[in-house]
Each structure stands twice: as structure tokens, then as C-alpha cells.
Amino acid sequence: MVDQTDSTAAKPDRMEVSDTRPQRSRVDTGTLGKAIAVLDIVASADEPMRFTDILALSSQPRGTLHRQLSNLVEEGLLSLGRDHSYSVGIRLLKFAAKAWAGNQFRAIAEPHLRALHDLTGETVHLGVLRGSEVIYLDKVESRQAVRMYSQIGNASPVYCTGVGKAAMSALPDAELRDLVSTIRFKRFTDSTLTTQDALIAEIAEIRDSGNAYDREEHEPGIRCVAAPIYSSDRSFVGGVSVTGPAYRITAEALESWAGLVRDTAGSIMDDMGARLGPRT
Amino acid sequence: MVDQTDSTAAKPDRMEVSDTRPQRSRVDTGTLGKAIAVLDIVASADEPMRFTDILALSSQPRGTLHRQLSNLVEEGLLSLGRDHSYSVGIRLLKFAAKAWAGNQFRAIAEPHLRALHDLTGETVHLGVLRGSEVIYLDKVESRQAVRMYSQIGNASPVYCTGVGKAAMSALPDAELRDLVSTIRFKRFTDSTLTTQDALIAEIAEIRDSGNAYDREEHEPGIRCVAAPIYSSDRSFVGGVSVTGPAYRITAEALESWAGLVRDTAGSIMDDMGARLGPRT
DNA sequence: AATTGAGTTCCAAATAACGGAACATCAATT
DNA sequence: AATTGATGTTCCGTTATTTGGAACTCAATT
Numbered sequence: 001m002v003d004q005t006d007s008t009a010a011k012p013d014r015m016e017v018s019d020t021r022p023q024r025s026r027v028d029t030g031t032l033g034k035a036i037a038v039l040d041i042v043a044s045a046d047e048p049m050r051f052t053d054i055l056a057l058s059s060q061p062r063g064t065l066h067r068q069l070s071n072l073v074e075e076g077l078l079s080l081g082r083d084h085s086y087s088v089g090i091r092l093l094k095f096a097a098k099a100w101a102g103n104q105f106r107a108i109a110e111p112h113l114r115a116l117h118d119l120t121g122e123t124v125h126l127g128v129l130r131g132s133e134v135i136y137l138d139k140v141e142s143r144q145a146v147r148m149y150s151q152i153g154n155a156s157p158v159y160c161t162g163v164g165k166a167a168m169s170a171l172p173d174a175e176l177r178d179l180v181s182t183i184r185f186k187r188f189t190d191s192t193l194t195t196q197d198a199l200i201a202e203i204a205e206i207r208d209s210g211n212a213y214d215r216e217e218h219e220p221g222i223r224c225v226a227a228p229i230y231s232s233d234r235s236f237v238g239g240v241s242v243t244g245p246a247y248r249i250t251a252e253a254l255e256s257w258a259g260l261v262r263d264t265a266g267s268i269m270d271d272m273g274a275r276l277g278p279r280t
Numbered sequence: 281m282v283d284q285t286d287s288t289a290a291k292p293d294r295m296e297v298s299d300t301r302p303q304r305s306r307v308d309t310g311t312l313g314k315a316i317a318v319l320d321i322v323a324s325a326d327e328p329m330r331f332t333d334i335l336a337l338s339s340q341p342r343g344t345l346h347r348q349l350s351n352l353v354e355e356g357l358l359s360l361g362r363d364h365s366y367s368v369g370i371r372l373l374k375f376a377a378k379a380w381a382g383n384q385f386r387a388i389a390e391p392h393l394r395a396l397h398d399l400t401g402e403t404v405h406l407g408v409l410r411g412s413e414v415i416y417l418d419k420v421e422s423r424q425a426v427r428m429y430s431q432i433g434n435a436s437p438v439y440c441t442g443v444g445k446a447a448m449s450a451l452p453d454a455e456l457r458d459l460v461s462t463i464r465f466k467r468f469t470d471s472t473l474t475t476q477d478a479l480i481a482e483i484a485e486i487r488d489s490g491n492a493y494d495r496e497e498h499e500p501g502i503r504c505v506a507a508p509i510y511s512s513d514r515s516f517v518g519g520v521s522v523t524g525p526a527y528r529i530t531a532e533a534l535e536s537w538a539g540l541v542r543d544t545a546g547s548i549m550d551d552m553g554a555r556l557g558p559r560t
Numbered sequence: 561a562a563t564t565g566a567g568t569t570c571c572a573a574a575t576a577a578c579g580g581a582a583c584a585t586c587a588a589t590t
Numbered sequence: 591a592a593t594t595g596a597t598g599t600t601c602c603g604t605t606a607t608t609t610g611g612a613a614c615t616c617a618a619t620t
Contacts, residue, residue, distance in 0.1 A: 310576060310577075311576070311577080330566085330567095331566070331567060331568095332565085332566065332567085342567085342568090343568085343569080343570085346567075346568065346569085350568095364566085364567075
């Protein structure tokens with residue numbers, strides 16, 4: 001736990017409840033943390049990694065890393081290919097299926113996402129902020145030609161997605177600054193914001209208007225409008241968005257949906273409040 | 281958006297062999313194993329659990345369990361609700377998305393599943409054996425009215441699903457007996473097999489015919505025909521199936537698809553072999 | 561105010577992880 | 591076939607972490 005002796009710290013209330021905000025002072029999670037860090041290395045790679053590849057990224061001695069990997073494999077969290085390459089194990093699918101099905105936020109939001117999709121005819125996304133990433137919890141789109149997991153569970157950068165920017169706009173200033181300072185900007189398209197200042201300025205606008213836009217900042221030809229969703233104490237922060245291809249959705253059409261998206265976000269928050277009971 | 285649809289750029293011998301067989305002599309995985317066991321308790325429950333509920337199932341002292349839970353929460357594998365209830369954390373979604381997208385078996389099988397769906401018009405499932413459960417890796421169905429995660433990642437019993445029984449039929453005798461002896465049979469419908477002998481007998485038939493059937497054994501009104509898929513050394517065992525409602529699919533119609541399902545399984549195995557290269 | 565139940569913290573003892581180095585395995589090369 | 595180098599695996603004394611009983615806090619209830 002962080003020290004609370006700092007007299008100048010204006011901590012609103014205690015923050016130990018399912019916190020999705022960026023961890024400012026990482027608490028030690030011992031052996032488990034180290035193992036999960038290894039898992040994360042493998043999960044963050046684009047293709048299966050060999051022992052030596054992981055070794056280079058893990059800053060652990062050979063023997064130690066080897067045991068950690070063995071344990072992860074034994075537990076089914078990793079799988080070891082015949083060519084000694086490690087990839088993420090299918091046991092995680094089982095856990096994730098539960099995480100998804102049991103997620104209250106997602107369940108509450110679902111009907112609202114459908115409604116928004118019916119009104120716009122375009123793809124609707126629901127995401128939450130986790131650390132400096134957005135994790136997509138759900139999506140609704142007309143033709144399910146695309147693969148199912150294509151978005152759900154995917155982690156995307158906060159600074160160039162509608163949901164990400166919307167979520168950030170709901171953060172208290174201190175946390176927003178902390179988060180922004182940890183971002184390592186990468187240019188995806190010509191429009192990608194690549195500086196802290198530009199991002200902070202845009203978030204100020206989002207706070208005013210209540211809507212975030214992704215103007216082909218992550219993927220060329222893809223536009224989106226989003227609105228933030230948050231719990232009253234901001235311990236939980238996410239967003240909802242409508243996405244469409246630039247050739248079909250003009251900037252004006254996108255703006256015409258802004259109100260709808262805000263309303264959807266509002267309805268979801270209302271339902272959350274109702275389900276979660278009265279709150280400080 | 282990160283397009284990770286398929287990173288299989290003609291990479292030979294990269295097939296993962298992830299041992300999915302029932303672990304006969306559980307190797308000790310130390311601290312990690314204990315933590316994951318706790319995670320599994322939470323993931324196996326139907327609703328969020330309180331500290332005391334978990335304590336009752338975990339056979340660990342209070343202090344120890346508390347620290348384990350705290351670590352899991354800190355790592356984002358569990359999430360702690362404001363009412364002190366634990367549920368599976370969304371961080372697992374990120375891992376699972378990778379596990380799914382990067383799964384070679386699934387990628388190889390995908391076009392064949394689509395083809396089978398086109399031929400039958402009914403829902404097609406792909407699953408693998410993991411311990412004494414089947415985990416569904418993919419499904420193809422016409423109308424995506426159902427929720428996405430509805431099957432993918434779901435763990436179902438081996439003894440009353442088509443894919444499960446098909447997978448078992450590919451196991452060597454010794455492993456099959458080991459597995460069967462660990463099953464705790466539960467009656468889901470009137471047709472559910474509930475004894476080891478009945479199951480073993482049915483698997484003998486499956487080995488002869490090459491097809492497994494689920495005759496409303498898991499869910500009333502749901503029938504399915506399946507065929508096994510396995511690596512040459514049986515380190516990997518799974519199955520493919522076609523499922524339909526009993527009112528529409530007669531037992532005869534089901535049998536008429538048996539050959540198609542076997543062919544699909546065969547094509548998938550061929551592709552796996554081609555990717556794996558020559559093999560012992 | 562006292563009691564109960566639930567969750568959290570503490571710390572000496574017990575246990576598991578660490579990590580350097582030796583060993584094994586395999587592919588390419590001579 | 592023998593050598594080399596790269597890669598993966600095992601071993602074991604040392605070190606650091608987990609363990610688990612007990613004491614503590616807090617809130618709700620009697």
C-alpha cells in the first residue's frame with residue numbers, strides 16, 4: 001500500500017476496488033508476478049518465441065526462466081511446440097470465457113450496444129481502460145464475416161482509439177497526467193497523435209464536448225466516435241464507440257451520431273448505478 | 281487496429297504440439313500452481329465468490345489465501361468488486377485473444393470448418409481435449425444471433441459431447457483408461473452415459489466407425505456428429521463436429537453427414553502434417 | 561455495549577525459488 | 591565421423607519467499 005503520510009495528497013477516497021487505472025506504484029506480487037511477466041512477454045510477441053528470445057527480454061537467469069516457463073507450460077498457460085517455441089496456452093481461453101460471461105459491465109451494456117447498432121447500422125465497440133491499454137469487451141456488427149475474437153480481448157493503444165481517448169477524458173487530472181507520461185507514442189497513420197501535449201489538448205476538447213473521435217488515427221480508412229463510461233469514483237473507466245469506414249462515413253455523419261453515442265454511454269452508466277446500488 | 285488475423289506467413293514446422301493429454305502424474309508447479317488453482321476455483325464458480333466461499337474450497341489458511349488473492353487481483357487476473365466478491369479479471373481476455381489468434385491448429389482448421397458448414401448448413405465446432413474437458417476453439421454458424429463467446433473457450437465434459445468422445449477415441453488405450461477413471465459422471469439428460477463401461481464400449485464403436493455421436497446426451501434437443509483429429513504421436517487430440525436441433529435433424533440426416541465430418545477431420549490432419557513436415 | 565462474522569495484517573518457522581555452472585542435445589561445418 | 595557452436599536442460603547449496611497460526615480491525619447485529 002502507498003504511504004498516506006503525505007499531508008498534501010488529496011486522495012478522494014480509497015482505491016482498492018477493482019481498479020482498472022494505471023498502477024502508479026506497482027505493488028510486489030512475488031513469484032506470481034514474475035511468472036505472469038513471463039507470460040506477458042510471450043503474449044505480447046507477434047509469433048511464438050524460443051527460449052533464448054524470452055531470455056533476452058526477461059532479465060532472469062537461465063535456470064530460473066527455464067523453471068518459470070516449465071511451470072507455465074505445466075499449468076497450461078503456455079504451450080511448448082515441438083520446435084521449442086512457446087505460445088499462449090488454450091487454458092487461458094477457459095478462464096477468459098468466464099471473465100467475459102461473468103463481466104457485469106459487459107452484461108449491463110449489451111442491450112444498449114445493440115440499440116446503438118440498430119440506430120446507426122455500424123459497428124459498435126465497448127472497451128475498458130487497463131493500464132495504458134484499451135481492452136475491448138464486446139462488439140456488435142451486422143455481418144459476422146470477421147473472426148469472432150477479432151476485437152474482443154484485443155488490447156489497443158489508448159492514445160489513438162476513440163474508446164481510449166474517451167476513457168482518458170474521464171480520468172482525474174493527476175491520473176491522466178501519470179498515464180500520459182507513460183505512453184510511448186507510435187505513429188500508425190498520418191493523423192496519429194504523437195506528443196503528450198497534442199493528446200492532452202485533445203482530451204480537454206473531449207471533456208468539453210463529451211465525445212472522442214478517432215479520425216483515421218489508428219488505421220487508415222477507419223473512423224469512429226466514442227463517449228466515456230465511468231463509475232462515480234472513477235475506479236472504473238471505459239467507453240463505447242461507433243466505427244465505420246471513411247469511404248462510407250463522412251466526418252459529418254460521424255458527428256451526427258455523437259449525441260446517440262453519449263446517450264448510450266449515459267444509459268449504461270444509469271444501469272450500472274442502479275445495479276450497483278447507491279454510492280458516495 | 282492491430283491486424284493479427286493471421287501471422288502464419290508460410291512458416292513451416294511451427295505447429296504447436298502443446299500436450300493436451302490428461303496429466304497422469306501431476307508435476308509440482310510450486311507457488312504458481314497454487315495461485316492458478318485459486319484462480320480456477322473462482323473461474324469454475326457460477327457467480328462471484330466471497331473470501332469465505334473461496335476459503336472453504338481452497339484448503340489453505342486464511343492468511344495465505346488472502347495474499348494469493350491479493351496478488352491475483354494486483355496482477356489483473358482476478359477483480360475484486362466493491363462488495364468484496366472476486367471474479368475473473370479482464371486481463372485474461374488479452375491473453376486469451378492471443379492464445380486464440382496464435383493457435384496454429386485453429387488457423388489451419390478454419391477454412392475446413394467453413395467448408396463443412398457450407399455443405400451442411402448447420403453449426404460446426406472445433407475443440408481440443410484438455411485434461412478431462414473439451415475446450416472449444418472455434419465455431420461457425422450462419423446466424424450470429426448468439427453471443428460470441430457462447431462456445432469458444434467454453435469447457436464441456438468429454439463424456440457427453442461429440443467432440444469429446446471423438447477425441448477420446450484417438451487416445452492410446454492406457455491414456456484412455458486413465459482419463460475415463462478420473463471422470464465424475466453427471467447426468468445431463470436421459471441419454472447421458474453415466475458409467476465407465478458404457479463410455480468405453482461406445483468409444484470402441486467410435487474407433488470402428490470413425491464417428492462419434494451426441495444423441496441429446498448433453499442438452500435435450502441437441503444432436504451432433506463428430507470425428508477425431510489428432511497428431512501422429514497423439515500428443516494432440518481434438519475433434520470437429522456438426523451440431524443441430526433434434527426437431528430439424530433426424531438421426532438419419534446426422535448419419536448422412538458422418539462421412540463429410542470424417543473427411544473434414546482428415547483434411548485438417550493433412551494440413552497439419554504438411555505444416556509439420558515429415559514426422560516420426 | 562457486547563457479540564458475531566468477515567476481512568486484513570503480522571512475523572518466526574518452514575519451504576520454495578534462485579542462479580551459477582555443469583551437462584545434454586542437436587545442427588551445421590570440417 | 592569428428593568438431594564446433596548454439597540451444598536447451600538439470601543440479602544443488604544459498605538465499606529469499608511463502609506459509610499459517612494468531613491477533614487485530616471493522617461493520618453489522620443482538
